[in-house]
Amino acid sequence: MRDSNKKNKNGLTEKEFLNRYVPGDYERPSNTVDMLLFTVDDLPVEGKDPNKALKILLIKRGDHPYIGCWAVPGGFVNIEEGVSAACYRELKEETNVENVYFEQLKTFGDDVNRDPRMRVISVAYMALSDKSNIKPKAGDDADDAKWFTVKKMFIDSKGTGTQRSDTYNILLTSDDGEIKIGYSVTESFEKNGVVTVKVPSYKVLDWSKEELAFDHIEEIDCALERLKNKIEYTPIAFSLLPEYFTLREAQKVFEAILNVEKPLTRANFRRKIKKMVVKTEKEKITSGRPATCYKFNEDWQHSFLDE
Structure with missing residues (x-):
């Protein structure tokens, strides 16, 4: 426990020490x-x-x-x-x-x-x-x-x-x-x-x-x-996605951060993030076709046991 009245080797209490302390006497960054x-x-x-x-x-x-x-x-x-x-x-x-x-x-x-x-x-x-x-x-x-x-x-x-x-x-x-x-x-x-x-x-x-x-x-x-x-x-990548997104959009964001030379394998990527997302009833038109939208799973927590 802190004791401000305890004296140091020079016989000074904390208050006495601080009264004599001159920061300019010491080099500092x-x-x-x-x-x-x-x-x-x-x-x-x-x-x-x-x-x-x-x-x-x-x-x-x-x-x-x-x-x-x-x-x-x-x-x-x-x-x-x-x-x-x-x-x-x-x-x-x-x-x-x-x-x-x-x-x-x-x-x-x-x-x-x-x-x-x-x-x-x-x-x-x-x-x-x-x-x-x-x-x-x-x-x-x-x-x-x-x-x-x-x-x-x-x-x-x-x-x-x-x-x-x-x-x-x-x-x-x-x-x-x-x-x-x-x-x-x-x-x-x-x-x-x-x-x-x-x-x-x-x-x-x-x-x-x-x-x-x-x-x-x-x-x-x-x-x-x-x-x-x-x-x-961590879910850091999902901060770059809208509230509702397609799995394709999510994959492209992950690829950008990971800086991969070739696109990630679709099946492996979806398996990797399946617990991080929740399927919704919303759809979005991509490449001329409707695609199911997902949102981030707020209850997701990382576990090494899942890897």
Whole structure:
């Protein structure tokens, strides 16, 4: 139990200690928040129902450092401000987006030189949201705000076990097609006790005329991996679907998040999500034919026994 009258080795009570404590006597990092906002949008296919593409909202920095570079929205946490509150404030100020649910992704700070201004530790948040409800508009220190289609594509693999390294390309393309950003990602593997961990490194592709600010490519890569994992044990994908949807629509959303090269097997997908959805009496016309609509099963809970 806390005892504020207990004295430390210098004979000071807590009150006496705090009266003498000067924060400026100690070096300390600054804290920022970054917000990775994802959506899924239609990708037209001639003569067929549209596919879906995973997209992320980026802003163009209007000031140094990395002036003119694209970045994840974010900024510094005020001294009397909660971290989550800073997340919402910065998103509103830089993109005019609000009322979006975020969840904490990861704290970034292993690279002590990640920000050229000073020692900065950043708490990254991520969320999925319906694009139709978001109308981004640059503000504060951002010159522009755009949606970018984001894809992580496997290139090759070398070696085996902890000697293995996998190579991927991460490509980001703005909705208007004018901005294309590309990175090569090399994932090596290291043993940490009984766990094998991935250690990624990033390099801007030769053809890319743009680069992301700070270490935001690492944040995006981390978020892509988290999304692929969360879709297996949470209902996060259903936040991108209307209340009533067809199983085909649901499959396309899952495929966009999983970034599969080939469509998922229809039978396997429907078996996988059968407990997550409830059949309704509603129908929707797709490909010229009526299709049964489903809705998310509010009573669904993930169970490893079902896998």
